[in-house]
Amino acid sequence: MSKDIESIIKQYKPGKREELIPLLQEIQDKNGHLSEEAIVKVGKFVGLSTTKIYGLATFYDQFRFIPSGKVCIRICNGTTCFLNGSRSVINKIREETGLSAGQTGRDGNFSYEIVTCMGGCNNGPLIRIEGEYSTHVKPEQIPDLIKKLRFIIEND
Amino acid sequence: MEDLKKFLTDRVLLFESDTLPPETEKVLSRIRREKADKPVIYVSSGTSAIIAGAEKTFSSIKSFTDDIGQPVELVKVGCTSPFNFEPFICIQLPGKNKLFFRNITEEKVEPLINGLLHNDINKDDLAGQQGTKGFELWPGIPFLDEIPFFRRQKRAVLNNCGCYDPESISEYIARGGYRAFVKAILHYTYEEVCNIIETSGLRGRSGGGYPTGLKWKQALNTTSASRYLICNARESDPGGFTDRTILESDPHRLVEGIAIASYAIGATSAIIFFRKGSLHALNRLQKAIDQARDYSLLGHNIFSSGYNLDIIIRQEPGAFVCGEETALISTLEGKRGMPQLKPPYPTASGLFGKPTVINNVETLMNVPLIMQNGPEWFRSMGTETSPGTKVFAVAGKGRMSGVVEVEMGTSIRSVIDDIADGIKDGKELKAVQMGGASGTFITSSNLDLAIDYDILKEKGIAMGSGGFVIIDESTCIVDLVRYYMEFIRGESCGKCIPCREGTGRMLEILDSVIRKPATEDSGTTLERFKGVMQLETIASVMKDTSLCGLGQTAPNPFLSALENFREEFEEHIFDRKCKANICRGLRTFSIDVEKCTGCTACESKCPVNAIYGTRLQPFFIVEEKCTGCGICYDICKFSAIKVK
Numbered sequence: 001m002s003k004d005i006e007s008i009i010k011q012y013k014p015g016k017r018e019e020l021i022p023l024l025q026e027i028q029d030k031n032g033h034l035s036e037e038a039i040v041k042v043g044k045f046v047g048l049s050t051t052k053i054y055g056l057a058t059f060y061d062q063f064r065f066i067p068s069g070k071v072c073i074r075i076c077n078g079t080t081c082f083l084n085g086s087r088s089v090i091n092k093i094r095e096e097t098g099l100s101a102g103q104t105g106r107d108g109n110f111s112y113e114i115v116t117c118m119g120g121c122n123n124g125p126l127i128r129i130e131g132e133y134s135t136h137v138k139p140e141q142i143p144d145l146i147k148k149l150r151f152i153i154e155n156d
Numbered sequence: 157m158e159d160l161k162k163f164l165t166d167r168v169l170l171f172e173s174d175t176l177p178p179e180t181e182k183v184l185s186r187i188r189r190e191k192a193d194k195p196v197i198y199v200s201s202g203t204s205a206i207i208a209g210a211e212k213t214f215s216s217i218k219s220f221t222d223d224i225g226q227p228v229e230l231v232k233v234g235c236t237s238p239f240n241f242e243p244f245i246c247i248q249l250p251g252k253n254k255l256f257f258r259n260i261t262e263e264k265v266e267p268l269i270n271g272l273l274h275n276d277i278n279k280d281d282l283a284g285q286q287g288t289k290g291f292e293l294w295p296g297i298p299f300l301d302e303i304p305f306f307r308r309q310k311r312a313v314l315n316n317c318g319c320y321d322p323e324s325i326s327e328y329i330a331r332g333g334y335r336a337f338v339k340a341i342l343h344y345t346y347e348e349v350c351n352i353i354e355t356s357g358l359r360g361r362s363g364g365g366y367p368t369g370l371k372w373k374q375a376l377n378t379t380s381a382s383r384y385l386i387c388n389a390r391e392s393d394p395g396g397f398t399d400r401t402i403l404e405s406d407p408h409r410l411v412e413g414i415a416i417a418s419y420a421i422g423a424t425s426a427i428i429f430f431r432k433g434s435l436h437a438l439n440r441l442q443k444a445i446d447q448a449r450d451y452s453l454l455g456h457n458i459f460s461s462g463y464n465l466d467i468i469i470r471q472e473p474g475a476f477v478c479g480e481e482t483a484l485i486s487t488l489e490g491k492r493g494m495p496q497l498k499p500p501y502p503t504a505s506g507l508f509g510k511p512t513v514i515n516n517v518e519t520l521m522n523v524p525l526i527m528q529n530g531p532e533w534f535r536s537m538g539t540e541t542s543p544g545t546k547v548f549a550v551a552g553k554g555r556m557s558g559v560v561e562v563e564m565g566t567s568i569r570s571v572i573d574d575i576a577d578g579i580k581d582g583k584e585l586k587a588v589q590m591g592g593a594s595g596t597f598i599t600s601s602n603l604d605l606a607i608d609y610d611i612l613k614e615k616g617i618a619m620g621s622g623g624f625v626i627i628d629e630s631t632c633i634v635d636l637v638r639y640y641m642e643f644i645r646g647e648s649c650g651k652c653i654p655c656r657e658g659t660g661r662m663l664e665i666l667d668s669v670i671r672k673p674a675t676e677d678s679g680t681t682l683e684r685f686k687g688v689m690q691l692e693t694i695a696s697v698m699k700d701t702s703l704c705g706l707g708q709t710a711p712n713p714f715l716s717a718l719e720n721f722r723e724e725f726e727e728h729i730f731d732r733k734c735k736a737n738i739c740r741g742l743r744t745f746s747i748d749v750e751k752c753t754g755c756t757a758c759e760s761k762c763p764v765n766a767i768y769g770t771r772l773q774p775f776f777i778v779e780e781k782c783t784g785c786g787i788c789y790d791i792c793k794f795s796a797i798k799v800k
Contacts, residue, residue, distance in 0.1 A: 017490035018508075021473055059492040059649070060473035062432055079395035079589070079625045080551040082639055115433060116394040116643070119401070120207035121551040122239040133207045140790065 004030060005038050015047050024057060033064045069104045069111035070153050074128040078117030081124035085139075089125050090114060092139040096146045109153050110146070161451060164329045169338045170459065187330035188320075189248070190288075194227045197269075198246040198254075200318060202235030202404040203397075203436055204558070208242035209261055216262040217245075220269060234405020236318025238305045238558035241283060246318075247272060253287030256300050305556045308574040310537065310563040312545050313521045317405035317559075322440050325447040328408040334453055336527035337415045341461040346376055349420035353523065356531035357543040361518035362388065362621055365542070365609035368519055374503040375421045375511040384512040385418040385426040386488070387520055390472050390479050391621065392431055393592035394643055398549045398622045399517040401559040403437040406521070407444035411467065413520030415453065416527055418465050421513050426467045429484055432474050442469060476593075476647035480704045481506075481514050483649070494651045495704035516621065518547050538564030542608045546619070552589075552626035553580050562607065569603040576626055583628040587720065591620025593640045593647075594709035596716035597633070616716075618709065632738035633721045634728050638666040640713045648706065655707025658698040662714065665691055669728050671741035672784060688729055692718070737799055743784040744800045749774040751796035758788035758797065 008026050012019045020042070027038050034057060043050045057063040073093065077086050094100060097110045104111040118126050123135035129149070167180050176184070182191075189196050199205075199214045214232065221228045237244040241258035248254045249272070258281055260268060271278055277297075284300035287293070300306055311317075320327040328334070340349050354369025375383055387410070391399040403410060418426045430438060445467050448454045456464050470488060477483050478493040485507050487493035506512025522544060526534045535543045542564040551557045554576030562571060568588060572578070579585055587597040596617050598605075605611055612619055627636070645659040665687035668680075695711035702708045718725060727733050734742045747758075747767075752774040759767040759775060766782040769775030777788070789797045 018488060020490040021487065022470065025471060025473060056490075056492055060475050062472075062474035077394065078551075079623070079639075080557070082394070083552060083625075083627070083631055083636075116392060117397055118207070119203040119397040120239065121204075121395070121397070122557045123207055126207065135207060 005041055009041060009045050012045070014045055017046065017048075020046050020048075020053075020056065021060075024053075024063060028063060033067045035065075064102065066104055067108070069109050070156075071110055071129060071149050073110065073112040074115050074118075075112060076116070076118045076120075076124060076126040076128075077114045078121065078124070080121035081117075081126060084124040086125035088139045089127070089137050089142065092142040093146075096142055109150060160326055164326055165451065168329055169334055184330040187326055189229070189231070192229065192248065192250055194229060194250065196229045196231060196248040198231050198233045198248070198318070200235050200237065200242065200244045201232040202401055203434070204239045204401075205235060205242045205244065206436070208239075208259075210243035212262040213243045213245065213260055213265060216265045217269065220266050226269075226273065231321050232323075233320060234317045234322050235401050235559065236314070236405070237283070238556035240556055240558075241305075244283070244318075246286075252292045253285045253294055255285050255294065255297070256283040257281045258283045304577040305558070305560070305575055308562065308566065308570055309560055310545050311561050312525055312537065313518060313547055314402070314405075314559065314561045316409060317402070320406075322405055322407055323443050325408060325444070325451060329451075332528060333408055333524070334412055334448075334451075336524045337412050337419070337453065338459060340416050340527060341419055341458060341463050346420055346422050347373075349416065349527070350376060352531055353420065353526060356526045356534040357541075358519065358522055358526060358534065359542060359544075359609060360515065361522075361546065362516040365613075365619070368515065368523075371503060371513055371515075372417065372421050374501075375423075375513045378504060378511040380511050382425075382510050383421050383423040384507045384510055385414060385421060385423040386484065386507065386512060386514045387414050387426065387428045388479065388484065388514055388516045389428055389430050390484070391517075392472070392474075392476055392479070393621060393623055394640075395551055395623045395625050396549055396592055396621055397551075398547045398559050400431070400434045400437050401549075402517055402521060402547070403434070403441050407437075407441045408448070409521055409524055410441070410517060411444050411448050411454075413523040414467055415448075415465060416523050417513065417515060417520055418467075419463060421511075423513070424464045424466070426465065427488060427507075428467060428469045429478070429488065430469050430471050432472055438469065438471070445469070475649070476643075477649045477704070477706050480706060483704065484514065485512065492649070494649045495706075497703070518622070539606065539608045541610050546607055546622070548622045548624040550576050550624045550626070552624075553583065553628040553631075554578070554626040555580050564608055565606045567604050567606055568598060571607075571624065572603070572626060579626065579628050583630060586627045586629050586631060586633070589625040589627060589636075589713070590623060591618040591712075592623040593643050594618075594706070594712050595620045595623060596712050597627075597720055598716075599720045618712070630736055630738075632670075632734050632736040633717050633724050634666065634670055634734075635736075635738045637714050637717045638663065638670060641666055641710070644706070644710045648710075652701075652703040652707060654698045655702045655704075655710060658694050658702075658707070659710055662691060662694055662711070666714075669725070670734070670739040672732075684729065688725075740784045740786055743786065744779055745777050745782060745784070745786075745789060746779075746798050746800060747775050747777055748796045748798055751794050753794055753796075755793070757791050757793070761787050761791050763787065 012023050028034055039053050040050055043053045075090055093112055099105055101114045120126050125137045127134045127137050185191055197217055199210055201210055218230055243260050244258055245260045246254050246256045268278055284303050285294050285297045286300040350369050350372045358368045359365040360368055389399050414426050454465055472478055475493045478487050480495045481502050482496040483493040488507055502512040538544045545561050545563050547561045550560050556577050560575050587599050589595055589597055641663045645663045648655045648659050650656045668684045668687055695715055698707055698711050732742055754772040756771055764781050764783055766778045767775050
């Protein structure tokens, strides 16, 4: 893991503040999250204190500091999906997984994110799981969906 | 491939005159697939099409035509149709007009193509035909631009969308692309380009409507050695998808627009600030930039003109406030994306202290068109003060939704009636919400207003970036206002107090309006009334004293909702009723004794044990215990549960 971070850092020029966000983005893309180690290393490389890097990274919603689940569910909460009832879908997912948006469960199986507008407005509410879209999702479908996903994860 | 590149560069892009010789045109028309000797099938491949299953349709067409040994050319194109028509495909038989079919899911492919090859057209899925002169008409089939969604549209910015393969630069050049850019760098000075755009009257399409030519001139007339152009493609509004659709369908025109704009202000590097999460659009845009570089349209000393340009893409790390110019610049500099005080404006001191012009996608998409067709052509569309067209993302409860383009001056009513084709399920229109999360509600009294920057501004309506959400009577306006407020509260950067505290407080009060308190004693009721009286004051303070546009416009949905739907707010506050039955906290349920069979389904599911009764006898709900969650209502198979 630590090797990875170093090899990513090497591609960037040291001491350039404007490269900080793309660097953090690349680390997150490769590792799924920003570990403490990554932030310390980036801080040394850019010449900023760790608190400053945390301050920056926590400002933006893209960065996460815990690994995401094996399956990440993305739920659209754009205006049209909202009008079509995405909130009850989100509530149901929260109930079923026992997590709130952005968290990962202790077993590391699930996490979910709320996004604004995926661009399939007439098919809302929309859910995306690993690149697969489900359309016209109803809250009562969620328990089965989660059960199915859990089965797939556990037998993988 | 190299031959094609050389041909397009020497004989098309660098050709002296505007009209190309007939033999060149002949080759170009072949690239445009106007003269094809085998059937061409175009499958739309934007995000909305993929959601509807276009990729499966594509592979199923491929395997079917391979199986029957029918030679066809399969092309993935951008989106052109309403979302309800996806997966949308177009079939062009040699020498005949294009035929468009809607909702072609994988199982429909086989009968459709089989029928078509035997001249038997399936009329159910047919959307229309389209063609130019020299092609054989299909008798008795309506033209695509005559059907409701397309009839009132004026497609200028979107005219390439869905017509060519967005991953092919040669097709874009064959459709007249990049010639305006080459002409600009070889024959015009910086100033001349600015002048052309200024005379055209193009105004920034991001909502403010600032004249683009003027903005460019301000940056050009500085003494700085380097300047920057930033294309704002951040679009993270809830309900905004115009930019993404454009980028997925016609990325090359954006690259050309950026190139011309950069040249006009003398910038040698341009940055596209891209929204996160749209991987599909990002890949296409990156491909377009790479191809342009390969054709030497970007890089060092472009076509020996002495002009250098490079375009890079930066992905936004996810903050709504970064749409504000100064916050966007802070993010690009690697800081927290917080707005700064203006002036100095970015055109004087922007990215790294250098003059910077920030334009959004739609503005830049207009630039190549103006350079190609001249400012007079642009002025001939739209109104006197707002020439041109405007792209909207029509969504919500209309019968059709999708990305549409109308001439400025079109009435809002016409977008609803003619383009969205009325309201779904025969319901009544309640309002239209324009301008995204900080936009305003437009009710039936204002529907005849023309879409024009100044007319709308006079009424206090912001055009915004192009969100157009149609709301029907089944929507609770208080709940919707709360939704927008929740979004803005989450996105407030926290720098200035009115916005940080104001949004939080407004959300708290709105929450108390739509929720049932644990105990309905006089204390909480008094609290609620006091809170509600504060709402308007908070809104006006936020409007006046917030640092940036985010905070200043945050109370807009609330204020316009209050103005138009005051009685609905009062109903929530005093009568504790939600007419639309959306606010769960205010619903009370009861069981119809006649219909209840005593199946115990609701009793076992009730999370607060508010339902009592004996098996096979009618049950009843204890109103004091009920939290209005609605689970019993959803679960009852005999529709015995009634909402009061």
